[in-house]
Amino acid sequence: MPLKIKRYLQRYKNLSGNVFALSVVSLLNDTSSEIIYPLLPAFLAITLSASPFAIGIIEGFAESVASLLKLFSGYLSDKFDKRKLPVFAGYSLASVVRPLLAFVTSWQQVLFVRLADRVGKGIRVAPRDALLAASVSEKKRGLAFGLNRAFDHLGAVLGPIIAFVILYFLAENYKSPSADEYRQLFLLASIPIVLGLFVIIFFVNEEKIRKPKTKLYEPKFKFSLKDFDGNFKRFLLVIALFTLSNSTDAFLLLRAEQAGIPILLIPLLWMALNLSKVFSSLIFGDLSDKIGRKKLIFTGWILYALVYCGFAFVSDAWQALFLFLIYGVYFGLTEGVEKALVADLVPENKRGTAYGLYNLAFGITVFPASLWFGYLWTTYNATAAFLISAGISLISAVLLLTIKNPKFQK
Numbered sequence: 001m002p003l004k005i006k007r008y009l010q011r012y013k014n015l016s017g018n019v020f021a022l023s024v025v026s027l028l029n030d031t032s033s034e035i036i037y038p039l040l041p042a043f044l045a046i047t048l049s050a051s052p053f054a055i056g057i058i059e060g061f062a063e064s065v066a067s068l069l070k071l072f073s074g075y076l077s078d079k080f081d082k083r084k085l086p087v088f089a090g091y092s093l094a095s096v097v098r099p100l101l102a103f104v105t106s107w108q109q110v111l112f113v114r115l116a117d118r119v120g121k122g123i124r125v126a127p128r129d130a131l132l133a134a135s136v137s138e139k140k141r142g143l144a145f146g147l148n149r150a151f152d153h154l155g156a157v158l159g160p161i162i163a164f165v166i167l168y169f170l171a172e173n174y175k176s177p178s179a180d181e182y183r184q185l186f187l188l189a190s191i192p193i194v195l196g197l198f199v200i201i202f203f204v205n206e207e208k209i210r211k212p213k214t215k216l217y218e219p220k221f222k223f224s225l226k227d228f229d230g231n232f233k234r235f236l237l238v239i240a241l242f243t244l245s246n247s248t249d250a251f252l253l254l255r256a257e258q259a260g261i262p263i264l265l266i267p268l269l270w271m272a273l274n275l276s277k278v279f280s281s282l283i284f285g286d287l288s289d290k291i292g293r294k295k296l297i298f299t300g301w302i303l304y305a306l307v308y309c310g311f312a313f314v315s316d317a318w319q320a321l322f323l324f325l326i327y328g329v330y331f332g333l334t335e336g337v338e339k340a341l342v343a344d345l346v347p348e349n350k351r352g353t354a355y356g357l358y359n360l361a362f363g364i365t366v367f368p369a370s371l372w373f374g375y376l377w378t379t380y381n382a383t384a385a386f387l388i389s390a391g392i393s394l395i396s397a398v399l400l401l402t403i404k405n406p407k408f409q410k
Helices: 003-013 017-047 052-079 084-103 107-134 138-170 179-188 191-203 230-243 250-258 263-291 293-313 317-345 348-363 366-379 382-400
Strands: none
Touching (some): 017 107, 017 179, 017 191, 052 084, 107 317, 293 317
């Protein structure tokens, strides 16, 4: 084995057990979720006769509530010095409510289930990220978060494959499953997340948070953000601005279909995107520990703008496939690296609240981004919507340069 590969693998070998355990939990949870999620719109539309507007209400409302809860759960994990408990509670809630999809008879009931599922996400995400950050040294945070995101995306690859295999053997006509066959699938989809709960119980450990003795650093919940410095506040504003350009990926799938990719191949396109996310998350999370977080995030946002410019003018199927693969690289450059940067910018005893604020800044603008993007597409055309989004991401990338690097970062 080449020396460089050995050294690369050695870096992962030296990561703590918490990092691997939390990454496995992410993989199992996302596998469970992605067995259900790609099939849920069809189930809603065909089995429950839900309109596209109803489907939009379900996803938009659920994600908005989750974003708000991430703020509160992060703060409480700081206040009570507990990370593992809310992580376990959040995943437990998901494991309880997902099987309920097998018994729903209306889209309103699906709204309740999805809302409860997203509440679980809101409870667990910020404490999990804080626990992950506390499990490694600052110079390996990028590596740790990159690994976690890679496992998460791997679950998004495995989920659709497992769903296809289950339906292939379970359904009489796997191209058009019956309501009962959908329901059986939803029950089976809960198995991975239940396994994830056992991983949390037996393999995730928590150490006491090290608090500075001065009262200046006592966590106090204030929407004014007075407990954080100007550098972190600017970072949150820049994140919120960039997210205004980051509409739902459903628009990219629609654009790919218009470019000539058959509907039957759209799931394969989605898997290709997630495979790209897996490898790029591993590579760039590690690289951020060596060359700095901000450089990679800046590069990722520029790449995002170029991808959206490409989608503005895409006309052939091969072009759409190429753009999706490059789009996956953007995630590797930014997702885990941004979370590692949050840990770099704030003291340890504030990280739960900081991750809650980060997720809030990211989450509250996702829904408006999709609304205005859809409006531009409908009122003008897809080209205008994609180009304006690209412009916002470019402005955000420039503003990112105003954020000061932590001392250890290059």
